[in-house]
Amino acid sequence: MRSLIPDSIRGALLAATVFVASAAHGDVLRDDSLYTRMGGGEVIQSIANELIDQASSDPRTGRTWHKVTLSRVKQFLGEYLCSITGGPCTYTGDTMQQIHAGMNIDEAEMFAVVEQLREILVLHGIPLRERNELLALLAPSKRDVVTR
């Protein structure tokens, strides 16, 4: 079948499209990690801090935070998020299973924290694609967190 667009123009268009795509991509080609796309370490640490503040003060999720040293958890969560999003961090804390053992966290509590995180991400202007990528990275730890 003959195209409505002459071959010569089509070839140019295709070349232009490829060029545009690679140019748009070019800026982030050196590092297209989720860490970088979310804005880097400072943004991720702020998100971690705000999430811990929210989770520990929200009556739906505050139960397990009683007497817990929040500053330390913030630091480790920042490190954890940095490492799983491809940032330049090595997580040095305990496993998700060790951390949540004995807390008897149920699904409702976990989903409430996910909701808190989603809202914080929106407030930080993290686009939908990146929000979903982060949540997908966190999703497998549900089995270590929810124990009832």
Added chain:
Amino acid sequence: MNVIARFALIAFLLGASGSAASAGSINAEVVDASGKPLENAIVYALPRTPATGSKPVEISPVKIDQIDKEFVPRVSAIQTGTPVAFPNSDNIRHQVYSFSPAKTFTLKLYSGQPSEPVVFDKPGLVVLGCNIHDHMVAWLLIVDTPWFVRTNAAGRANLKNLPAGSYDLMAWHPGVAEPVATGALELAEDASVDRRIALAAAEVPRLSPAPASE
């Protein structure tokens, strides 16, 4: 060899070498600057000459438990070289640490996983904290003598089964920086000595039960 077996062996050895001849005692009453009984003070007798005779036959395993996000007990004393078990009666994790020069360590306590006891091999004061729960605090005084006891709510502390000899009677409380020498003491065979000790101890808020919420 597990801890219990080790203690049993030590107790047996001490019992076998101990003489039953003398059993002096020191009955101390510890008060604060205003004369009120001081609970949770440690009173101990340091022999002025190296001990040659008997030692107490009872050395019980020592433990500092984690219960409801608190150390139990908060104040205790041990003889140098005693292993201390740190069980975790809570179902959540703890992380016990000490920055004190007498013993620096970090001990991760996970739910349902027993940990190795910690041996305190130098005398001195060790202040314990928990990395996960900042408000938790406990004091452990390691002393170079088998004769030590913690005061009860009435400020009383009775040291028993001491061989005749001269001693330095020492007292300490979390509200004072360092153990205080309260004077020398000459103990005759089977003698019983009463001592009243006044300690200018500062208030220690963490010694009373922690508030229900932070």
